[in-house]
Amino acid sequence: MADETTSPGGVPGDVWDLLPGYALDALDDTDREAVERLLAADVDARRALDEYRDVVASFVVEAEPPAALRAGVLAQVASTPQVRDLTVPASADGPTPGGGAVVDLAARRRRRRWGTAVAAVAAAAAIAVPTTIAVQVTAERDRLREQAQVVSEMLADPDSAILRGAVEGGGEASVLVAGDDMLFRAEGLPELDPDQAYQLWVVEGDGSVSSAGLLALHDGQATSLVRGREGVGMAVSVEPESGSEQPTSAPVVVLGA
Amino acid sequence: MGQTGSVASPPVRTSSRDTIDALLTACAGGDPASFTPVYDALGPVAYGASLGVLRDPDHAAEVTQEVMVEVWQTASRFDAARGSARTWVATLARRRAVDRVRSEQAHRDRDQRETDLRTNESERDVVVEDVERRLEGSAVRRCIEGLTPTQREAVVVAYYGGLTYREVAERLDKALPTVKSRIRDGLNRLRDCLEVRRG
Structure with missing residues (x-):
């Protein structure tokens, strides 16, 4: 039996063929992005993925974990608050959450054009970030350097850049962009009404935006590491506390150029 | 282990699946005590999935701890319509284990x-x-x-x-x-x- 081959490139049929690899965590970043776009758009693809995940899970030979682990986990659970999932229910799609700073790091790739402000950012992002901006934010860069290893790697990327801007209503936001990874930081953000939340958005090259989750605010500060998203910038808007699948208000800050 | 699988068929998880799914769904209510049976049912899934990829018991135990705490934290995201609790936990554990394989530490x-x-x-x-x-x-x-x-x-x-x-x-x-x-x-x-x- 001859092996079938698939043509290179991102045409939909080929992306479907990548679903088994997605279920196996066997894709590189580019392919994974393509699959996540397909999953966002196609309920049949999600069902197919669920089936492949069942297949992959069937390989698992259950094994009793070390006895000492039980008490450790249960103790940690007792002191760890649960995440209120404020967005559409989903299973395990999206990148592994890197921490608890953001309510939902899973990629909810609902898209919608957000209008001219974002489109302009997308267009401007096609131009290289001026060197002066990068120089001005050296201090910021130094501060970020203390963060997790992934951030170090992002900073080591010679093509990384930091974009910053004032937040409408108060505060300042910055985003470190390196490849498909983005580290968002904001400080001095005003507290919102209890029924509102700051929601972070990834702005993509075509001007569309997709949710990167709600921001958890601590003393007006918020940090969010978003990995594996092909964005050209980020934006924040004030949304209902349950979050929105698409922005429902004008952005309070857009970082893109 | 349930006693309901008396039909002459290969051993399947159907009988216990619904129970475990319900336990996981229930623990999304926020009571840490309700997580104990979830850990007992699904800890071996997380550990087995991690061990399969990592092969190192210590690393697998660390990943299991991370995964099971994540299961607790994000229990509200579990959607039984999309798959069993076992598959959900196996997916999370595998991803973390693979991430670890691909990271510098490992x-x-x-x-x-x-x-x-x-x-x-x-x-x-x-x-x-x-x-x-x-x-x-x-x-x-x-x-x-x-x-x-x-x-x-x-x-x-x-x-x-x-x-x-x-x-x-x-x-x-x-x-x-x-x-x-x-x-x-x-x-x-x-x-x-x-x-x-x-x-």
Whole structure:
């Protein structure tokens, strides 16, 4: 039996063929992005993925974990608050959450054009970030350097850049962009009404935006590491506390150029 | 273990599946005590999935701890309509284990595994046999036997190596499209054999 081959490139049929690899965590970043776009758009693809995940899970030979682990986990659970999932229910799609700073790091790739402000950012992002901006934010860069290893790697990327801007209503936001990874930081953000939340958005090259989750605010500060998203910038808007699948208000800050 | 599986069929998880799904759903209510039975039911899934990829009991235990705390934290995201609690936890654990394999910390261990998988045909056969032995008696074992040898090898190396398609292609010295289609065809056959089809 001859092996079938698939043509290179991102045409939909080929992306479907990548679903088994997605279920196996066997894709590189580019392919994974393509699959996540397909999953966002196609309920049949999600069902197919669920089936492949069942297949992959069937390989698992259950094994009793070390006895000492039980008490450790249960103790940690007792002191760890649960995440209120404020967005559409989903299973395990999206990148592994890197921490608890953001309510939902899973990629909810609902898209919608957000209008001219974002489109302009997308267009401007096609131009290289001026060197002066990068120089001005050296201090910021130094501060970020203390963060997790992934951030170090992002900073080591010679093509990384930091974009910053004032937040409408108060505060300042910055985003470190390196490849498909983005580290968002904001400080001095005003507290919102209890029924509102700051929601972070990834702005993509075509001007569309997709949710990167709600921001958890601590003393007006918020940090969010978003990995594996092909964005050209980020934006924040004030949304209902349950979050929105698409922005429902004008952005309070857009970082893109 | 439930006592309901008395029908003359291979051992299946159906009877306990609903129970475990319900336990996981219930613990989303926020009571830490309600997580204990979830840990007891699904901890072995997380540990087994981690161990399969990492092979190192200490690393697997660390990943299990992270995963089970994540399961607690994100229990509200579990959607029984999309799959069982077992599959959900296995998916989370595998992803974390693979992330760890691919991270710097596990570099040394990974080099060892790459050596394991790369060395030669006979050692790959050992991996495949080892896998099949571990799966002894399970439904998936019977289904794996239904794969062609090349499909089986590609699927097993991808699964247990925690490798990307590209890395599998390098290991097996085959073209990337060949590996992609072998894994796709292999998983399709397993899906049909395991009867996990929905809708």
